Amino acid sequence: MLLERIYDEDLAQAGYFIGCQAKSEAVVIDARRDISEYQALAAKHGMRIVAVTETHIHADYLSGTRELAAATGAEVYVSGEGGTEWQYGFEAQRLYDTDTITIGNITIQARHTPGHTPEHLVFLVTDGAFANEPGYLVSGDFVFAGDLGRPDLLDEAAGGVDTRFEGARQLFTSLRKVFLNLPDHVQVHPGHGSGSACGKALGALPSTTVGYERAHAWWSRHLAADDEQAFIEELLDGQPDAHAYFARMKKQNKQGPVVLGQRSPVAELTIDEVAERLQHDEITFVDTRLPAQAHQGTVAGSLNIPDGPKTVTHAAWAYDPETDARPLVLLADGQGAAQSIADRLLRVGIDQTAGYVTTIEGLPRFVPPVIEPSDLADFDAALLLDVRHRGEYAAGHIPGAQQLSAARVLWHQDQLPGSGSIVTYCQSGMRNTVAASALRRAGHHVVELKGSYNAWRESQSEPQTQNTLA
CATH class of the missing domain: 3.40.250.10 (Rhodanese-like domain)
Structure with a gap:
């Protein structure tokens, strides 16, 4: 059996290429939309991609499932779980709890694990040439290395109302029903790594094991004590700001992203x-x-x-x-x-x-206008805007600043003044420049704080002037 991880450092997203050498066939799970890497892997190993599937309706990137299927002729499989509101809007084979995909000696079994999303599936992989029980779990946004998929994204980015509590309860049940019933040796291959907004404390390890997570993950003590309420409270506490574009990804992935096919090279313009x-x-x-x-x-x-x-x-x-x-x-x-x-x-x-x-x-x-930290106190700004995440803002911010993350600011301009200058800052300046340019293009007069929060903090001669309260 061949199992390859295809990882996008930018989005901290992982897809998987699982192949049977005996039959020269492969399945791809959670493909992204630029599909050349999967095609290159298939060619390298002399395999044909015969099936494509995904763990759930993604929020952080646009799925390449349909794109890859169109290019290879592979069969498409998607979750049929989650109820009528969570059905995909395109033609595909539906997978339900315990359904399987088989290629040669390899069996890939779907297990329904709601919590992050209602329709979420994980895939238990058995290499029949070597064993008669699963050895691998492609866990999507269910279990990460050191963390769990957040259950509040439907509220944060998809228009849900208090769905986070039911999602957290479902996640607690899914862990007991599926994850904790697996042998310790099963390798866990998650859908995201450190830096993803789909969890709050994801580890950077590319994989983990059921036994390691059972012994050391923060949530394991709540499962051992059968304390659902404590689990819910800790799971929901401190989740980062969800990116506003997630709502668009959810909608497009549910409907089915447009299949692009062959594209012309990007041309140089005069x-x-x-x-x-x-x-x-x-x-x-x-x-x-x-x-x-x-x-x-x-x-x-x-x-x-x-x-x-x-x-x-x-x-x-x-x-x-x-x-x-x-x-x-x-x-x-x-x-x-x-x-x-x-x-x-x-x-x-x-x-x-x-x-x-x-x-x-x-x-x-x-020339984008900037202001030195030393001049900030005397500058007549309609708003001082902190475009960092909520947690960063709570840990310390410039007095008088309003928080609205760079990931959300373009979609929440109703929270900005209709006239006057907006002074923006992040931690060191990168996110600030992105957000400031987007707001200028939207018609706002934006001045960037040079060096952002780090520079302002260094400019303070008296540490007690720093506001460290949320």
């Missing part, structure tokens, strides 16, 4: 063409340089989304394709860099990349 389209407000320019470079001068009306470890996440914060039909034009070092960015943006449903340029010379120029 400066004159881009300048004309900017003049007519037909495109969204994306400056992919680091904030320090963009602050020296960027394109008027552009978004600053640096090309780096969090490009996809930041893009989903700053650009909403449901409300902005203007396609993206990327500033990139060349075709390869532009293509890489465009491919990654597909993972959050940003498909509208019109092309790229390699310079901003000849385009309308804009």
Whole structure:
């Protein structure tokens, strides 16, 4: 048996390629939308992808299940659990608790584990050439290394009302019914790692075991004591801000993401063409340089989304394709860099990349305004906005600041003043630059605090002036 983990560092998301060498067939679980890596794995091992499936209706990225099936002819399997409100809106084989997918000697059994979402499945994998019992668990957003999938996302990002409490109770039951009935040796391969917003304390380990989690995970003591209420309280306490774009992902994944098929390479555009389209407000320019470079001068009306470890996440914060039909034009070092960015943006449903340029010379120029921490007290701002997460804000913030995370600010402009300057800050400046550029494009006058919270804190000569209360 072959089991390969395909991991996206940006979204902290894992998919799995499970293959039977004897039959040269494979199943892919939780594929992302740019599918070349799965196809390359199949070619490398001389296998054919015959089935694609997923653990649940994802919120943090756009599923590649339909895309991969269309490209390979594979059969699609999705959860049939969770009730009528949680049924997928496209044609596929439905999986229910204990149903199986078989390829050669490998059996993949679905188990219904509601809690993170009502329809959630995990997959128990048995390598029949080696054993007659499961040895592996692809756990999706059920159990992570050191943590559990959060049950409050339906409230935070999908319009639910107090569904978190029922989700937490379901998670408690799912752990007792499924997870704790597995042997200690079963390897657990989760759907996310450290940095994902789908949990609050995910470990960075790529896998764990049932026995290790049973012995050491925070939740195990509540299960051992059969204390459901204490479990619920600890599970729900301190969950991070959910990204606002999760609501769009939920909707699109439930309906079925558009299948793109073969795409044309991202083309280089002329400066004159881009300048004309900017003049007519037909495109969204994306400056992919680091904030320090963009602050020296960027394109008027552009978004600053640096090309780096969090490009996809930041893009989903700053650009909403449901409300902005203007396609993206990327500033990139060349075709390869532009293509890489465009491919990654597909993972959050940003498909509208019109092309790229390699310079901003000849385009309308804009220098983003910044303010030194030493000048902040005397600056007449309509709002001082902290775009960090709630937990960061609670641990310490600039007095008088209002918190609204960068992941949510574009969708909650009703909480911002209609006029006057907004001074924004994050921890060190990266998230702040992304959020500030998005708000400027939405029509707000935004001034960035240079160096953000770290610089302000260092500027305080008297430690007691720092407000450390929530």
